[in-house]
Amino acid sequence: MSRRHRDRSWAPAPEALPADAQVIDNHTHIESVPAFAEEMNRQALERDQPPVPVYDVDEILEQAKAVGVEGVIEVGCELPNLKVAVQVALDHPDCVHNALAIHPNEAVLHGHRGVPGPDGLPLKYQPWHDVSFEDALAEVHRLATTYPEQVVAIGETGMDLFRTGAAAMEIQREAFRAHIALAKELDLPMQIHDRDAHREVVETLLRDGSPERTVFHSYAGDTEMAEIAREHGWYLSFSGTSSFKGNEEIRNSAAIVGLDHIMVETDAPYLTPMPYRGRTNAPYMIPYTLRALADTMDLPIGEIAKATRRTTKAVYGI
Numbered sequence: 001m002s003r004r005h006r007d008r009s010w011a012p013a014p015e016a017l018p019a020d021a022q023v024i025d026n027h028t029h030i031e032s033v034p035a036f037a038e039e040m041n042r043q044a045l046e047r048d049q050p051p052v053p054v055y056d057v058d059e060i061l062e063q064a065k066a067v068g069v070e071g072v073i074e075v076g077c078e079l080p081n082l083k084v085a086v087q088v089a090l091d092h093p094d095c096v097h098n099a100l101a102i103h104p105n106e107a108v109l110h111g112h113r114g115v116p117g118p119d120g121l122p123l124k125y126q127p128w129h130d131v132s133f134e135d136a137l138a139e140v141h142r143l144a145t146t147y148p149e150q151v152v153a154i155g156e157t158g159m160d161l162f163r164t165g166a167a168a169m170e171i172q173r174e175a176f177r178a179h180i181a182l183a184k185e186l187d188l189p190m191q192i193h194d195r196d197a198h199r200e201v202v203e204t205l206l207r208d209g210s211p212e213r214t215v216f217h218s219y220a221g222d223t224e225m226a227e228i229a230r231e232h233g234w235y236l237s238f239s240g241t242s243s244f245k246g247n248e249e250i251r252n253s254a255a256i257v258g259l260d261h262i263m264v265e266t267d268a269p270y271l272t273p274m275p276y277r278g279r280t281n282a283p284y285m286i287p288y289t290l291r292a293l294a295d296t297m298d299l300p301i302g303e304i305a306k307a308t309r310r311t312t313k314a315v316y317g318i
Contacts, residue, residue: 008040008052011276014287017068021305023290024312025072025283026237027099027156027191027217027265030060031081031088036269037280052280057088061095064283068305071095072283073265073316075191077103077156079110079128079136082143089150097318099153099191100140102133105163107175110136115165118196137178144186152316154183155191156217159204162196173204180208189213189315191237198225210234213315218267219250226253230261235315237263240273240281243292251296259307263315264289 017023034054041052055063064072074096076085082100089096108114110133114123128136144151157179159172183190190211194201198221205214210232218239221229229236236257242250254262264286272281273288287301290308294301312318 006278008044008049008279010037010053011272011279011285011288013063013067013284014291016066017287017290017305018302019068021302021309022068022070023264023286023305023309024318025064025069025266025268025286026215026263026308026312027075027239028072028268028283029075030057030072030268030283031074031084033057033060033269033280033282040280055282057092060282060284061092064286065095067284067287069283069286071097071318073097073099073153073191073312075099075156077101078106079131079139082139086143086147086150090147093149096150097152097316098147098150099155100143100151101155101157101179101191102136102140102175103156104158104160104172104176104193106136107133108164108168108171113168113171115168117161117163117165119162121163133175133178137175137182141182141186144182144188151188152318153189153191153215154179154186154211155189155215156193157190158193159197159200160193160195161200169200173200176201176204177208180205180211183211184209187212189215191215191217193217194220202228205232205234215263215315217265218271219253221253222249223252223256226256229253230257233261235261235263235311237265238289238293239265239267240271240277240285240289243273243289244277245274248296251292254293255297259304260311262293262304262308263312264293264305264308
């Protein structure tokens with residue numbers, strides 16, 4: 001389907017999970033979902049397609065609960081969005097917790113130290129990038145200690161050598177190391193963003209010593225990397241990418257680390273699972289990803305769901 005004619009509507013709600021198999025979306029950006037849907041609606045109207053509804057955060061959470069997604073870890077990873085993410089948790093104490101960090105691609109922009117990456121996109125500095133990385137990370141620390149009931153993890157941090165060029169790799173690595181140290185200091189789990197940087201991320205974790213609870217968000221590694229994760233007790237969180245054709249290595253990694261070391265996430269509004277790739281993602285889509293994992297592991301979807309819920313609650317203490 002051409003870009004002009006591709007479907008921009010919301011995907012239909014999946015079949016609800018069993019009542020005893022409620023789950024938690026391990027990594028999402030629901031505060032960004034309405035703006036993403038607004039852009040889908042703009043594109044749809046521009047192409048004479050039906051309008052796309054725009055739902056607010058309350059509606060998004062209710063839609064999730066209707067299919068068995070009882071809670072979410074809302075991630076803030078840009079300086080101006082940190083407190084916004086915390087406010088979502090404060091407004092929804094029954095179902096929202098936070099992970100906070102300065103995203104790897106943001107870390108190199110603070111202080112205007114960025115280098116274009118293989119993705120070819122130009123650097124785009126924002127006013128908050130005048131703030132040093134050290135001061136930005138200090139705000140993560142301040143919020144994590146001010147709101148300990150809401151902030152249950154440091155993340156997403158790590159390395160991304162697709163968006164950031166190799167000339168800034170060591171700057172990004174040092175920012176990652178600072179987050180590792182912060183997670184250890186606060187005794188919090190850490191969520192890792194790893195894009196085209198598997199070797200560099202693993203090397204850094206092994207050199208510095210990983211936090212006790214280390215989670216690879218939207219796991220993108222292969223089965224060899226999963227073996228390393230199993231050896232060190234790291235957790236793998238699976239997003240909609242695990243349903244994509246050709247990602248057998250990602251799916252097979254779940255069985256390698258085992259049911260007690262896997263979680264499920266959306267990374268909404270991105271990474272919408274098949275067969276709805278390209279549409280707006282939201283926590284209600286979690287069952288589609290669970291189905292892909294259940295089919296690969298040849299287990300009932302309810303069993304996979306229960307396992308991810310147990311693990312998520314144990315890792316984050318919620």
